[in-house]
Amino acid sequence: MVGVPLTIVRAQQVILLAQIGPPPQGDVGSIITLTFQLTNNINDATAASPNTSFTITTANVPSGVTVSSPGVIQLPNNVPGGTSTTFTLQLSISSTAAPGTYNNLLVTAAGSYNSTSGVRNVSTNTFGTFVITVGGATATPTLSPTVSPTPTRTPGPTPTPGPVCPEGVRDPGNDRGSARLVLIDSPVTHGICEIGDEDWFRFGGVGGKVYTIDIERMDAGLDLSLELYDENGQRLAFNDDFFNRDPARPDPKDIKPRIQSWRAPRDGIYYVRVRDTLSIGGGNRTYVFVVRSESYGPTPVVVGEVCRDLYEDDGLPEQAKLILPNEIQPGRRLCPTGDADWVRFFGKAGKVYYIYTDTRPYRNTPDFNNQTQAGADTVMYLFDRDGSRLLDFSDDIAGSLDSQIRFVPQVDGFYYVQIKNNGDLGNQFIRYDLILQLCIPDEECGRAPQPAVLPAPGAPTPTVAPFTDRTPTPTGTPAPGAFEGGAPNGAEDGSTRALLNGPLVGFADVAFDQLWQRTDRVVASGRVQRSWLWGPRGLMARAEQYQQAASGLRQVQYFDKGRMELNDPFGDRSSPWFVTSGLLVMELVTGRMQIGANEFVQREPAGIPVAGDADDPNAPLYASFAAVITQTAPDRTGQAPRQTIDRQGQVGDYAGPVRSETRFARYIAESGHNIPAVFWDYLNARGMVYEQGRLRNDRLFDWLFVVGYPISEPFWARVRIGGVERDVLIQLFERRTLTYVPDNPAGWRVEMGNVGRHYYRWRYGEELP
Numbered sequence: 001m002v003g004v005p006l007t008i009v010r011a012q013q014v015i016l017l018a019q020i021g022p023p024p025q026g027d028v029g030s031i032i033t034l035t036f037q038l039t040n041n042i043n044d045a046t047a048a049s050p051n052t053s054f055t056i057t058t059a060n061v062p063s064g065v066t067v068s069s070p071g072v073i074q075l076p077n078n079v080p081g082g083t084s085t086t087f088t089l090q091l092s093i094s095s096t097a098a099p100g101t102y103n104n105l106l107v108t109a110a111g112s113y114n115s116t117s118g119v120r121n122v123s124t125n126t127f128g129t130f131v132i133t134v135g136g137a138t139a140t141p142t143l144s145p146t147v148s149p150t151p152t153r154t155p156g157p158t159p160t161p162g163p164v165c166p167e168g169v170r171d172p173g174n175d176r177g178s179a180r181l182v183l184i185d186s187p188v189t190h191g192i193c194e195i196g197d198e199d200w201f202r203f204g205g206v207g208g209k210v211y212t213i214d215i216e217r218m219d220a221g222l223d224l225s226l227e228l229y230d231e232n233g234q235r236l237a238f239n240d241d242f243f244n245r246d247p248a249r250p251d252p253k254d255i256k257p258r259i260q261s262w263r264a265p266r267d268g269i270y271y272v273r274v275r276d277t278l279s280i281g282g283g284n285r286t287y288v289f290v291v292r293s294e295s296y297g298p299t300p301v302v303v304g305e306v307c308r309d310l311y312e313d314d315g316l317p318e319q320a321k322l323i324l325p326n327e328i329q330p331g332r333r334l335c336p337t338g339d340a341d342w343v344r345f346f347g348k349a350g351k352v353y354y355i356y357t358d359t360r361p362y363r364n365t366p367d368f369n370n371q372t373q374a375g376a377d378t379v380m381y382l383f384d385r386d387g388s389r390l391l392d393f394s395d396d397i398a399g400s401l402d403s404q405i406r407f408v409p410q411v412d413g414f415y416y417v418q419i420k421n422n423g424d425l426g427n428q429f430i431r432y433d434l435i436l437q438l439c440i441p442d443e444e445c446g447r448a449p450q451p452a453v454l455p456a457p458g459a460p461t462p463t464v465a466p467f468t469d470r471t472p473t474p475t476g477t478p479a480p481g482a483f484e485g486g487a488p489n490g491a492e493d494g495s496t497r498a499l500l501n502g503p504l505v506g507f508a509d510v511a512f513d514q515l516w517q518r519t520d521r522v523v524a525s526g527r528v529q530r531s532w533l534w535g536p537r538g539l540m541a542r543a544e545q546y547q548q549a550a551s552g553l554r555q556v557q558y559f560d561k562g563r564m565e566l567n568d569p570f571g572d573r574s575s576p577w578f579v580t581s582g583l584l585v586m587e588l589v590t591g592r593m594q595i596g597a598n599e600f601v602q603r604e605p606a607g608i609p610v611a612g613d614a615d616d617p618n619a620p621l622y623a624s625f626a627a628v629i630t631q632t633a634p635d636r637t638g639q640a641p642r643q644t645i646d647r648q649g650q651v652g653d654y655a656g657p658v659r660s661e662t663r664f665a666r667y668i669a670e671s672g673h674n675i676p677a678v679f680w681d682y683l684n685a686r687g688m689v690y691e692q693g694r695l696r697n698d699r700l701f702d703w704l705f706v707v708g709y710p711i712s713e714p715f716w717a718r719v720r721i722g723g724v725e726r727d728v729l730i731q732l733f734e735r736r737t738l739t740y741v742p743d744n745p746a747g748w749r750v751e752m753g754n755v756g757r758h759y760y761r762w763r764y765g766e767e768l769p
Contacts, residue, residue, distance in 0.1 A: 014041055015054075017109050017126045020086065025131035028099065032091040034128050038073060038109055039084040042122070045077035049113040052077055052122070056087065059106040064097030065132075067105075077113060093132055099263045100208075103129040104602075117635065120669075125630070133236070133265065172199040176233065176271050184211070187290040190274075192222060198275035203291045205264035210294040213259040213272055219285040222276055226257045229271040236270075237262055240277055246366060261294060307335040307428050317387035317416055317502060320344040325353070325438035330361070332434055334376070334419070337426045337601070341419045344387075345436055347409035352439040354446030355380070355417055356397070356404035362431045370399060375430045377401045377422040379552065381543075385413040388500040390543065393551050395422070397447065402432070404447055424545060424601060499555050500541035503769050508541040508557045511579050512564045519700055521690045528688050531751040533701060535560030539768045540760065547596030556582075558768055559756045562706075562736060576705065583708060583734045584759040588622040589629055593763065606762040611728055611739045611753055612719035617647075619719045622758070624649040625732055629711045632672025636664050641676060641729065645715040654716040656727055659742065662714070673710035679731060679738050682750040683707065707752075708734025 016039040026032040042052060054073045061067055068090040075083055089107070110123035172180035172190055179200035182188055190199055205211060215224055228237040242258035244250050264270070274289060309332050313319050320342035323329055332341055347353060357380065359373040380403035382392040394403040409415065421430060439445040500508045507513040519533040538557050546554040546567060555566040565580045572578060587593055588606040595601055605623035612619045627649050640663045644652045665677035675683070683703035688695055714731040721728070721741065729740040737753035744751075760768045 014122050015039060015109065015124045016041070017107065017124045019107075019126060019128050023101070023103075023129040023131055025133050026091075026093055027133050028093055028095055028097055030093055032093060032130050032132075034089045034091065034105075034130060035086055036089070036107060036126070036128070037084055037086050038075065039082050040075035040077065040079070041082040042077045042113060042115075044115045044117075046114045046116060049077055049115075051075060052111045052113045054109040054111040056089075057108045057110070058089070058128075059108070060104045062097060062102055062105075064094045066092040066094070068092070073109070089128065091130060097132050099132045099265075101129070101131050101265075103127055105130070131265075172201055172274075174198055174200065176200055176202075176229070179271050182289070182291060184291055184293045187216060187288050189286055189288050191286040192224075192276055198273060199289075201272045201274070201289060201291075202269050203272070205268060205270045207264050207266040207268075210261050210263045212261055212292040212294060214290050214292060215256045215258065215274070215287050216290055217288040218256050219287065222285050222287060223255055223278065224257055224274055224287060225277045226259050227273040227275075228259055228262065229273070231269055231271075247368060248366065307333065309333040309335075311341065314342050315340055317342055317383070317418075320387070320416055323355075323434065323436045325436055327436055329434045332419075332432050333426075333428060334378070334421045334430045334432070335426045335428045338424045339420070339426045341434075342416060343419075343434065343436075344414045344416050347407065347413060347415045349409050349412050351408070351441075352444065353407045353409075354404060354435075354437040354439065355382075355407070356435055356437075356447045357402045357419060358433045358435060358447065359402055359431070360400075361433060362429075372401055373430065373432075375421070375425055375427060376432060377425075378403045378432060379420050379422050380405055381418045381420075381553075382407060383416040383418065383501070385411075385415060387416045388502055388541070390499040390551065390553070391415075395552075402447070406446060420545075424595065499543035499551075499553055501543045502541060504538060504541040504557070507538050508555050509566050509569070509579075511566065511573060512538065512557050515564065515579055516559075518689050518691055522688050522695070527695075529747045530687065531748050532561060533706065533752070534562060534564075535756065539756070545595045547599050558760050560754050560768075561752045562756045563759065576702070581706060581735050584755050585622070585708075585732050585737060586629075586711065586734050588755075588759060588762055589625050589711075589732065591623075603762075606758065608758045608762060609719075610732070610737055610758075611717070611730055612721050613723065616720040620645050620647055620649070620715075620717050620730070622762075625712055628713070628715075629732065633674060633713050635667040636674050637667055639664055639674075641674075641714045641716065643713065643715050645717055645730075651715070656716065662729060662740065668710055671709040671711060673713055675710060675731070676714055676729070676740070678729075678740050678750055679714070682738065707736040707738070 016037075018037050020035045020037050024032050024034060038054060040052060040054075045052070051074050054075065056070050056073065058067045070087045070089060073085060073087055075085060105128035106125055107128050108123055108125040110121070112119060112121045114120075172178070174197070179202040180188075182201050182203050184203060188201075191197075192199070203211075213226055213228060215226065218224055223240075225240045226238065227235055229235055237259045239257045239259050241255045242260065243252050243254045244260075245254060245256075245258070272289075272291075274287070311321050311329065311332060314321050321329075321344070323343045323345050325345070329343075333339075334341070345353070345355070357378040359376045359378070360371045362373045362376070363371040364374055377396075378401070380394045381390060382405050383389060384391055392405050392407065394405045396402070397404045403419070405417075407415070419432075419434065435447070437445045507516065516534050516538065520535070522528050523530060523532060524536055538559060540558045542556050542558065543553045544556050545552060549567060555569070557564050563582050563584060565582055566578075567580060582594065588608070591603045591605040592600040593603050605621075605626055607621050607623055608614075609616055609619040610622055610625070624645060624647055628645065628651065640658045640660075642654045642658075644654050646652070661678045662676045664674040665680040666675045667673075668675060685700050686697060687700050689698050689700060691698075710731060710733050712732040714729050717728055717730055718725055719728040719730075720726075726741055726743055731738050736755055738750060739753060740750050742749065757768050760766075
């Protein structure tokens with residue numbers, strides 16, 4: 001993909017943005033105000049720019065939250081010591097917002113001004129934090145019932161005598177100090193014994209879990225209300241009448257109270273007061289009180305102990321579990337995030353098979369939206385006998401979010417099916433049954449029978465063999481390795497939709513082959529002595545999720561140094577951007593895994609050493625650069641890099657010798673970073689390349705295409721290489737990392753890091769072959 005230039009200027013030196021005060025909190029339906037301070041330290045503006053106007057934008061806004069714009073903020077330039085102002089963001093919290101703590105609201109201030117070196121763009125950002133609660137710390141007019149005052153009974157930790165009640169010592173008590181302990185999901189029966197009586201209960205709540213506090217039965221003559229308090233006596237929620245117990249059939253006559261789906265903000269003891277709303281109930285009338293658990297609610301936390309189903313491990317084609325014709329495999333789980341389930345089945349040529357998912361047995365309770373299940377939206381891929389070539393794809397079938405494929409094999413053999421969840425979402429509650437049906441001759445079957453459509457005739461698919469299938473191969477199938485060294489299916493014109501998924505001898509597409517051969521063929525043959533641009537060979541082909549791809553998947557191939565991507569196999573193959581190279585380093589440092597042009601999945605930054613031995617306990621990690629990539633630097637052309645970075649991301653002073661070859665030779669204004677001469681010479685080097693069957697001398701590569709813009713300054717680090725500690729100069733770019741080791745032989749002093757291997761380990765949790 002094309003790198004987007006960064007326009008960030010070192011916040012500590014030019015502009016600074018920070019949230020002021022503790023994180024504000026507010027109830028659903030309220031307005032939360034966040035306060036920020038913006039500081040302008042610009043000191044190189046010309047007379048034409050006495051002020052800088054900053055535009056405030058926000059990103060990562062949670063669902064159900066609307067953010068007001070503060071407009072443009074103007075601050076004067078060239079003020080000694082800088083100048084600051086405050087502004088606020090108004091957050092409107094709708095009823096659909098999920099309660100909880102939010103700490104990733106990205107707030108950015110950006111502007112431009114005329115500096116002594118030309119027009120300069122500056123920006124900075126910070127994360128805003130706020131808390132959405134259910135009920136406030138104090139009652140609000142919209143929640144408080146407009147009723148007569150409650151008889152004077154001041155809650156306190158010291159028990160006070162209650163009325164004489166037939167329940168005797170089982171009476172829950174009239175204040176917090178005498179509240180009765182109730183267990184989760186254990187109903188208890190009690191009474192309002194006389195006029196003015198009230199009952200207090202307490203229960204243990206786990207932070208993040210969701211609970212429903214309910215009066216399940218109530219005698220005629222009572223009109224109860226529920227109030228929820230924390231250990232400090234602050235009211236958290238209130239309800240009088242709850243008529244929506246059955247969303248399909250609301251009952252306005254239902255006056256039993258319920259506090260529905262309340263999320264505990266933290267571990268602790270919580271208190272519930274039950275009383276007659278008008279304080280006129282009595283006569284020993286009874287009710288049933290219960291606290292129901294709802295696990296972690298609509299956004300459950302993954303519990304590893306129950307994440308694995310009976311069919312694990314089945315996350316790779318070589319681990320595919322066998323499913324028999326007319327078999328139901330119940331209780332499969334799509335857990336954790338990114339989980340994929342693989343199965344294989346034997347297909348007989350000419351017979352009709354239906355394979356489909358069924359989430360209806362696990363539908364929501366109460367049922368709504370046509371028997372759907374919270375979080376479940378399966379997608380299914382059918383692959384040929386090699387486990388790699390995509391034959392068919394299904395997202396939704398009519399009237400359901402489940403998936404189904406009708407398949408008529410042309411050749412006997414074992415075929416492979418992958419099931420995933422849209423968006424790679426996963427948790428222990430997303431379950432489905434998998435069914436394979438073999439239709440009776442001359443009849444259709446399946447969950448949603450389809451008209452018979454045979455696959456287009458063609459030659460048998462060659463086996464590219466990402467793993468060894470010991471099933472007898474039908475006559476006519478070429479032997480494994482038939483396409484070693486070239487792209488399968490002769491896909492030069494993009495006329496095939498085959499997607500490869502597994503170890504590959506050769507290249508997943510002819511365009512990948514051509515790109516590799518241009519620079520690395522002469523290295524592999526020994527004609528030149530220089531470091532690899534991609535690596536000795538292609539390693540792993542993958543069909544990876546990409547939202548804008550026609551099937552939701554794109555073909556990629558991993559190398560030691562990077563990844564090649566084919567987003568549109570039917571695009572212009574003459575374009576220099578027909579093959580792209582992902583922003584892998586940005587993903588590794590930020591933890592934002594890209595699954596579309598503007599779609600990301602947030603993961604942890606990579607705890608993998610950027611350079612040197614993998615077991616080096618002190619080498620800086622990709623995660624170590626998380627802070628420094630948000631900072632930019634002024635033009636330091638002619639100076640030498642004199643900063644170090646360690647595993648904790650701490651920046652220090654370099655005490656080693658000043659090396660003339662490391663002096664800064666180029667300042668990249670688009671991202672605000674300096675490039676040392678030794679790296680700049682490497683990025684613009686000329687040498688022997690192989691193109692269109694001929695050898696010639698040319699520029700080795702377009703550095704913007706291969707490495708992208710720099711995202712950090714170069715830092716010295718003490719790194720262990722081959723068991724020996726050495727000084728290494730490291731600089732991060734969007735797509736690659738560059739290292740300079742002065743002690744290495746000529747031609748190998750500057751190298752690209754093994755970003756392809758590092759990224760694959762981070763994304764898939766395993767090593768490249």
